[in-house]
Amino acid sequence: MKIIIEPQKSNYKIIFTDGMHIEGVGFLSLSETKKGMRPDHYRVRFGTRKQFKNSPPKDLIAQLRHSKVSLTKHDGPFSSFLADLQIPFTIADVCRLCMLEDRLTPLDPRSRVRFVRDEYICMFCAKRELRRELSHLSRLGKRTALYFERLLEKERDLERVTATIEPPEPGSPPSLFDKIEVVRVTKKTSIDELPLPRSFVDRSRVKDLMPVQELAVDSGLLYGKDLLVVSATASGKTFIGEMAGIKNFLEGHGRMLFLVPLVALANQKYERFTERYSDIAKVGILIGKSRINIPENRKIGDHNIHSPIVVGTYEGVDHFIRCGNPLSGIGTVVIDEVQMLEDKERGHRLDGLIARLKHLFPKAQFLYMSATIGIPQSLAKKLNAKLVRYDERPVPLERYLMFLERKEKIPTIKDLVRREFKMKSNKGYHGQTIIFTNSRARCHIISDSIGQGSSPYHAGLTSEERRKVENDFEKGKISAVVTTAALAAGVDFPASLVIFDSLAMGLDWLSVQEFSQMSGRAGRPDYHDLGKVFILAEPGGSYKRGSKVTEEEVALALLQGDMEEVNPVHDIEMSSEEFIANAVICRGSLPCTKSVTNTMVGEVEDVLPLLLKNGFINIQDDKIRISEFAHVMAEHFIGIERLLLIMKMVRDSDDPLEILSELECMDESGLREIGERKGASERKVRTRPERFKKRGTGHPEIF
Numbered sequence: 159m160k161i162i163i164e165p166q167k168s169n170y171k172i173i174f175t176d177g178m179h180i181e182g183v184g185f186l187s188l189s190e191t192k193k194g195m196r197p198d199h200y201r202v203r204f205g206t207r208k209q210f211k212n213s214p215p216k217d218l219i220a221q222l223r224h225s226k227v228s229l230t231k232h233d234g235p236f237s238s239f240l241a242d243l244q245i246p247f248t249i250a251d252v253c254r255l256c257m258l259e260d261r262l263t264p265l266d267p268r269s270r271v272r273f274v275r276d277e278y279i280c281m282f283c284a285k286r287e288l289r290r291e292l293s294h295l296s297r298l299g300k301r302t303a304l305y306f307e308r309l310l311e312k313e314r315d316l317e318r319v320t321a322t323i324e325p326p327e328p329g330s331p332p333s334l335f336d337k338i339e340v341v342r343v344t345k346k347t348s349i350d351e352l353p354l355p356r357s358f359v360d361r362s363r364v365k366d367l368m369p370v371q372e373l374a375v376d377s378g379l380l381y382g383k384d385l386l387v388v389s390a391t392a393s394g395k396t397f398i399g400e401m402a403g404i405k406n407f408l409e410g411h412g413r414m415l416f417l418v419p420l421v422a423l424a425n426q427k428y429e430r431f432t433e434r435y436s437d438i439a440k441v442g443i444l445i446g447k448s449r450i451n452i453p454e455n456r457k458i459g460d461h462n463i464h465s466p467i468v469v470g471t472y473e474g475v476d477h478f479i480r481c482g483n484p485l486s487g488i489g490t491v492v493i494d495e496v497q498m499l500e501d502k503e504r505g506h507r508l509d510g511l512i513a514r515l516k517h518l519f520p521k522a523q524f525l526y527m528s529a530t531i532g533i534p535q536s537l538a539k540k541l542n543a544k545l546v547r548y549d550e551r552p553v554p555l556e557r558y559l560m561f562l563e564r565k566e567k568i569p570t571i572k573d574l575v576r577r578e579f580k581m582k583s584n585k586g587y588h589g590q591t592i593i594f595t596n597s598r599a600r601c602h603i604i605s606d607s608i609g610q611g612s613s614p615y616h617a618g619l620t621s622e623e624r625r626k627v628e629n630d631f632e633k634g635k636i637s638a639v640v641t642t643a644a645l646a647a648g649v650d651f652p653a654s655l656v657i658f659d660s661l662a663m664g665l666d667w668l669s670v671q672e673f674s675q676m677s678g679r680a681g682r683p684d685y686h687d688l689g690k691v692f693i694l695a696e697p698g699g700s701y702k703r704g705s706k707v708t709e710e711e712v713a714l715a716l717l718q719g720d721m722e723e724v725n726p727v728h729d730i731e732m733s734s735e736e737f738i739a740n741a742v743i744c745r746g747s748l749p750c751t752k753s754v755t756n757t758m759v760g761e762v763e764d765v766l767p768l769l770l771k772n773g774f775i776n777i778q779d780d781k782i783r784i785s786e787f788a789h790v791m792a793e794h795f796i797g798i799e800r801l802l803l804i805m806k807m808v809r810d811s812d813d814p815l816e817i818l819s820e821l822e823c824m825d826e827s828g829l830r831e832i833g834e835r836k837g838a839s840e841r842k843v844r845t846r847p848e849r850f851k852k853r854g855t856g857h858p859e860i861f
Contacts (some may be wrong), residue, residue, distance in 0.1 A: 368394035399492035411490015510736035532721030726760035731797035
């Protein structure tokens, strides 16, 4: 027989066991006597009996003398009592919560779970306590509950796991999800040691190379090698492009073309290059034509496409060459934010643009930059470039996950922004915040709630308004910017804190790549000592009907997920647009067009039969005759489905504004369904290029 004693508040619980099963349960109280601690009240039940009965304490003493005795923890009074009776005892490591329910569960040091302070319980009880903590979050997804159980199994610390569930008290530090540390680099290469032109070195404002820059140099950057550079935001990727591009120009190997996804980012790069290098290499900018000619939509800078350094947006440069305009003398092509190849709306255009530029400038050095690429070695192989990868961040990054109801988010954001702005880095800068949300309207709601010192920032603002926000943020005049996806692609804001009010952009959940890109905006080595990311997840929250996952489940998936391989698939609409654009730059050569199309990274549909069938092209002796409608496809960035739909609308309506409105409202699935139905028709399409051109505005972006 074994007897295990559990000290409780006012008495002791006695467990009688054969080592496998509980045979009896009793309760004992002790009192101080002249002879020491002695039992004064004892009741017990054995077997299947439910009622306790009083029993003489001497019966327990007799049982103690003939049994192996253990205490669940050291207890002075009972230890003294056993010592007076000369009864030896040991300390038994068992689950206290199990004993409260008349169960006996020995605790294995390898599987026990920390409960509170220095107390441990079994995994069964720990999971039950965890479910009790989660019960107030009534809409919590099943996957999230399973995640917490797995986290408990991994951490074996109930306090630490439950701390991530409850929002912190105002002013108190929240629970840290994880921290991405920085590996300090001691070796530094001076820029003076590199084979760079002296005029460039003197104007670069750089003394020593950052780690990823050293890796790029070691990989042949300064000797014309094509590179895919994957490294965190603010780790120095832009300067890699500057070293190669300006060196190549000054040494007579061609001009530099620096491509970015956003107009705002193009303006920033233009200003940076102009400020540093304009006296040794003039800088031009090409960002496409504005639809409306008003002052705030007019571009800044020199628009000379023949400048030694040309900064452009993807579409701005692509439209220039799609229209058959000459672009020559390029020796270096830098594609910034190359992860945009995976973008659902624009990825096929970047893919096609890269293929077209490779055809036009086969001897140029191509440099591809990104902070977020899944399986980058695969993309490097597809681009025929050498991979340069540096996984360390320039500053450490802390990531926090908070579960909040929607109504609690804005007060929490206000508190986080206020606290961050009060902090000052060792470099003398106040903490500033970028807040990501899922709609323009929500941007204004959050910004208004934060009050003075906060500004909304999204595509609905004029260029002049956005520029003011950018300048005010850079100068530290405002504490927070509230934005949609506009900033995710790389506009350079020196923020120390990133807050996710929503994990959706519009109605769709973020991908791991998008989340990583946006999180990477937190922490800049020239400004901050630490970057922080806060994810405010609403239990059970969703942004469209029918979603099978909830926001807190998405949060956990994003925090733990791996980025997928860049492997875009281009449908008929996308493939036809790129095929015609390739045909334009190949001047109608069918073998050339097929060759350029085959060099694209993504999977491309065979659209040649469909284009021939609808009369948009004709082929004779390997020569493509491109119809006026096909030129419209290239110049206006549309594919065959959209063109067929527009042609139908033109026949049905004489009002261009009505056509534009209907196109704007048409959802993607409706457009594809109409295009496929039209493409499948055996009826020959009637072409009226003159009338079509008259009813359009002639602007390259109107459709």
